[in-house]
Amino acid sequence: MSTPRKIVLALTVNGQDHDLLVEPRRTLLEVLREELGLTGAKEGCGTGGCGTCTVLIDGRPARACLTLAADVQGASVLTIEGLADALDGDLHPIQRAFVDAHGIQCGFCTPGMILTAKALLDENPSPDEAEIRQALSGQVCRCTGYAKIVDSVQLAARRLAGEEETP
Numbered sequence: 040m041s042t043p044r045k046i047v048l049a050l051t052v053n054g055q056d057h058d059l060l061v062e063p064r065r066t067l068l069e070v071l072r073e074e075l076g077l078t079g080a081k082e083g084c085g086t087g088g089c090g091t092c093t094v095l096i097d098g099r100p101a102r103a104c105l106t107l108a109a110d111v112q113g114a115s116v117l118t119i120e121g122l123a124d125a126l127d128g129d130l131h132p133i134q135r136a137f138v139d140a141h142g143i144q145c146g147f148c149t150p151g152m153i154l155t156a157k158a159l160l161d162e163n164p165s166p167d168e169a170e171i172r173q174a175l176s177g178q179v180c181r182c183t184g185y186a187k188i189v190d191s192v193q194l195a196a197r198r199l200a201g202e203e204e205t206p
């Protein structure tokens with residue numbers, strides 16, 4: 040049996056450059072979790088249906104379970120591990136808002152939710168409820184009923200805009 044061909048994958052993940060020797064058929068989710076030990080992105084369905092594997096690729100939300108590593112050569116990837124302050128460990132304001140507004144129950148969907156919310160707020164700092172629900176419509180949560188998640192994104196938007204202080 041022949042050994043599968045490997046490629047050198049150059050990736051920037053959470054601001055750090057990596058050159059990784061990987062099989063081109065491996066998914067970005069496998070590379071993040073198994074090669075880099077970044078297990079914040081979860082494998083829920085593995086088929087693109089739930090959003091728990093969502094990461095930002097060059098600032099856009101993407102399903103890491105459906106993304107072949109070979110297709111993101113040279114990309115910049117942000118995972119949930121890269122969101123908190125690397126120096127002092129402080130939570131990102133969106134993470135803090137999810138805690139404060141009770142947008143988290145079991146937490147399985149939370150990394151994908153928060154990264155999707157980040158992409159939304161980067162593009163639209165003051166979304167209305169319909170825009171938040173639309174942006175998060177591909178993210179499945181089995182626990183919260185979504186209302187608290189919408190509250191969390193609205194709270195994050197107000198804090199990021201300086202309209203409300205973080206306690």
Ligand code: FES
Nearest residue numbers: 083084085090104
């Ligand atoms: S694990 Fe990727 S969409 Fe469900």
Ligand code: FES
Nearest residue numbers: 144145180181182
């Ligand atoms: S908090 Fe449990 S799946 Fe969303």
